[in-house]
Amino acid sequence: MKVGVLSFAHVHAAGYARLLRDMPGVDLLTSDPDGDSAPPGEVRGRALAEQLGVSHVPTSQALFDWGPDAVIVASENSRHRALVELAAKHGVDVLCEKPLATTVEDGEAMVAACREAGVRLGVAYPxxxxxxxxxxxxxxxxxxxxxxxxxxxxxxxxxxxxxxxxxxxxxxxxxxxxxxxxxxxxxxxxxxxxxxxxxxxxxxxxxxxxxxxxxxxxxxxxxxxxxxxxxxxxxxxxxxxxxxxxxxxxxxxxxxxxxxxxxxxxxxxxxxxxxxxxxxxxxxxxxxxxxxxxxxxxxxxxxxxxxxxxxxxxxxxxxxxxxxxxxxxxxxxxxxx
Incomplete structure (x- = not known):
């Protein structure tokens, strides 16, 4: 099974990457296009991927071109919608960090996009x-x-x-x-x-x-x-x-x-x-x-x-x-x- 992690913005993103890296039967790929804009002292992007020992690509589209079966969205809350809708566009099941969004409008659009695409939308409430x-x-x-x-x-x-x-x-x-x-x-x-x-x-x-x-x-x-x-x-x-x-x-x-x-x-x-x-x-x-x-x-x-x-x-x-x-x-x- 091919699984992607989209963004290292969330504090849980590195944990998801470690879990998937060590999970039998899972191939992992990560992407964190906004990592270079993180404040000083925050390790993200390719640097964090190297620390974790996981594969990394520079863009979200490159990750979807890889053909994942599922992705985990771990971006900033207000950026969930764009990544979830991208997953829906590519017919990929998506687990999204909580909260689902920052507005009801965005949340409803995400639910609708996944429903119309016939993909599962999960929310990370462990x-x-x-x-x-x-x-x-x-x-x-x-x-x-x-x-x-x-x-x-x-x-x-x-x-x-x-x-x-x-x-x-x-x-x-x-x-x-x-x-x-x-x-x-x-x-x-x-x-x-x-x-x-x-x-x-x-x-x-x-x-x-x-x-x-x-x-x-x-x-x-x-x-x-x-x-x-x-x-x-x-x-x-x-x-x-x-x-x-x-x-x-x-x-x-x-x-x-x-x-x-x-x-x-x-x-x-x-x-x-x-x-x-x-x-x-x-x-x-x-x-x-x-x-x-x-x-x-x-x-x-x-x-x-x-x-x-x-x-x-x-x-x-x-x-x-x-x-x-x-x-x-x-x-x-x-x-x-």
Missing amino acids: VRFSPAYAALREAVRSGGTGRVLTVAGANNGSLPAGARAWFVDPRLAGGGAMMDHTVHIADLLDELFAGARAVDVYAQSNNLMYEGEVEVDTAGLVTVRYDNGAVATIDCSWSHPDHHPTWGGLELQLVGESATVEMDAFGQVVSGFDERNRRGVLLPWGADLDEAMVRTFLHGAADGAVQVADGEAGLRSLRIALAAYESVREGRPVPMG
């Missing part, structure tokens, strides 16, 4: 493949929790500007922490509730932690009401300090009529302290969620297992993030269409 989420999902779907009343979610991380400056450019990213982190939990709930839809969204955000350093929101709290009666809150902040031993995490507490269930998506770690470097250490030992997601996208899922989020699901989580920004601007709950 937390769907966490063993902790699988256990929570089983508890809810089996009826063990009873009707879900509330969900409190937190997706916190470090300010990503040090690794990739575009994350704090509202033109390229579409926002800040609310755009980056609301969508992961919104997608989990979309999958968990299996047909329930958001009714309205209320949000507040600020930039108290990095005031004067960046111009986007770095902390937020989003409340979503669903038509199944559940109410969810999402802490979507870049609140981890720079020298925290891990980039961040994702946790949920779900309260049902019959039980309360808690999950930590990245709880499979050994923790300790490194005296030499005077910092804490977290060593993951559990499932590689990115690998599970990529394998499922390439080879499919077993009956009843979690599927890769499709374009429609990606569009629904994007709408929630965009409604959160509208709520912040207007200071009121925003109805979902």
Whole structure:
């Protein structure tokens, strides 16, 4: 199977390249045409491909001329549409980094292009493949929790500007922490509730932690009401300090009529302290969620297992993030269409 990675802009792009490089039965080719325009200190383009030991071509078109069976789009958020539409034009299945886009118009165009071309559009939400989420999902779907009343979610991380400056450019990213982190939990709930839809969204955000350093929101709290009666809150902040031993995490507490269930998506770690470097250490030992997601996208899922989020699901989580920004601007709950 021939698989391409389009752009090294996203912080996850190098990880996808490593996974595919080492995956049996996969031939990998990468392309990062905008790599030369990256800020000083960011290694991209052919230089990063050489570090990773993967093949590279200078243009996206050259990658499609190679004849891939599937591609992963890992560009800046606002540049997803052009690459997804290019994949659709060439009849190639595409897995796109989240969020799907920065506007509903772009997201709808991407979904339509892939539908009309008859190709699969997936959205990279790897937390769907966490063993902790699988256990929570089983508890809810089996009826063990009873009707879900509330969900409190937190997706916190470090300010990503040090690794990739575009994350704090509202033109390229579409926002800040609310755009980056609301969508992961919104997608989990979309999958968990299996047909329930958001009714309205209320949000507040600020930039108290990095005031004067960046111009986007770095902390937020989003409340979503669903038509199944559940109410969810999402802490979507870049609140981890720079020298925290891990980039961040994702946790949920779900309260049902019959039980309360808690999950930590990245709880499979050994923790300790490194005296030499005077910092804490977290060593993951559990499932590689990115690998599970990529394998499922390439080879499919077993009956009843979690599927890769499709374009429609990606569009629904994007709408929630965009409604959160509208709520912040207007200071009121925003109805979902």
